[in-house]
Amino acid sequence: MNPAKPEPEPTGLPGLRTWGAVYWFVTGVFAVVLALLIALTRMFS
DSSP, rough: OOOOOOOOOOOOOSSSSSSSHHHHHHHHHHHHHHHHHHHHHHOOO
C-alpha cells in the first residue's frame, strides 16, 4: 500500500506558498543579518 502524500498547508503569503519556502527565506534573512553584524563589528572595532 502506498498512502497518498498530504497536500502542503498553504501559508497565505503571496511569494512563499509552502512552509518549506518560508523556513528557507527566514534562514537566509538570518544569515544575511548575521553576516552584516559581523562585518560591521569588524569594520568599526
